[in-house]
Amino acid sequence: MMRPSLNDLSAFMAVATHRSFRRAADELGTAPSTLSHTVRALEERLGVRLLNRTTRSVSPTEAGAALLGRLHGVMNSLDEALDATAAFRGSIAGRVRVNASRVIVGYLVREILPLMAERFPNVKLDLVAEGRLIDIVSAGFDAGVRLMETIPKDMIAVSFGKPVSFQCVASPTYLEQAGEPQLPDDLVRHRCIGHRLPSGKLYRWEFQRAGQEVVVETDGAVVLDDEDLMVEAAIKGLGIAYVVNWVAECPIAAGQLKPVLSSWMHGPERMAVYYPGHRAVPPALRAFLDTVKSAPDQ
Incomplete structure (x- = not known):
């Protein structure tokens, strides 16, 4: 059996990944009919159907899925081998x-x-x-x-x-005045700094301890769409913020912020x-x- 070319295999990978001849053709800069002919010729050469085709969908067969899974690793290894020559090219x-x-x-x-x-x-x-x-x-x-x-x-x-984790933080001055929450449910009695997501929705604060999941939908006294500004607002004593640990590291180290509800925070990602x-x-x-x-x- 004649070995398929890299172009043939790349064409199959694009179609199988996108599950669309049109999207694969857009990516590769060729015509869908050309890709269809290439994949059909590959199937004939291998003697097995690689794709199931209907007028509305394209999906890998069992053989196609197995080939696609192996090709990912092969192509990545090939790319790494070729990239290793970069030092000799300049x-x-x-x-x-x-x-x-x-x-x-x-x-x-x-x-x-x-x-x-x-x-x-x-x-x-x-x-x-x-x-x-x-x-x-x-x-x-x-x-x-x-x-x-x-x-x-x-x-x-x-x-x-x-690793990335989240923290609830507030200024020492705010906590002296309002008290420190001991449970997520205590947040309803506190000023919270809300996080507006790109979708327009408010981010829900998620907590977990000993298998217990708690979600708090805060009605923020202040609502922002930037975590650095949320930290600034917390430093100014405007309430409790729920932020990524990176943005709060320096203010915590400087004593400007204090973590709260630490035992309820999710593990790092x-x-x-x-x-x-x-x-x-x-x-x-x-x-x-x-x-x-x-x-x-x-």
Whole structure:
């Protein structure tokens, strides 16, 4: 049997991942009819049907799903092997467009960009702060960075950096005046600083202890859509804020804020860079991935 070409396998991966000849053709810059012919020829060469096709849908067969799963690892290994030659070609250059939440963009600026500037000075990072979880492929991004549990299952995810957790914080002055809440239900008697999500909804505060889950829908005395500003409001004594631990670290260390309800907070989560697995990973993106993987995790 003649071995399929990389173009044939890449065409199949794109169609099987998108489950659409049209979307795969848009990504690869070719016609859907060309992709259909390529995949059909691949099936004939292998002697097995890889895709189920109807007028409305495309989905991998059992054989197609098995092949797709193995090809992801093979293609990634091939990309890494090719990228390893970059040192012999000269310095790595290019642009990487990355989508992330504003808080994570702040982390990248503080922790990752200095390392990138030192190791890969010719790689340009285009960071876009986006509160909504978007389709990075259709929006033209090379990668996204989110909490691991929010990343779409069809993406390759690489965890990195310090674990992320949430904290309830308030100023010592506020707590002296209002008292310290001992239970999440006590928050109804406190001024709370609400977090407005990009959807327009208020973020619900989630707590957990000994298997007990508690969700508090705060009617914030102050409502903001930026966690740094939420911390500033808490420092000014405007109430209790529920924020990512990073943004509160320095004010807590300086005595400007004090954690409350610590025993009720969820355990830490991991951040991850994610990107579509059916694409070849460009050297500039590989440089970014290698840098974030080297970030300290403590």
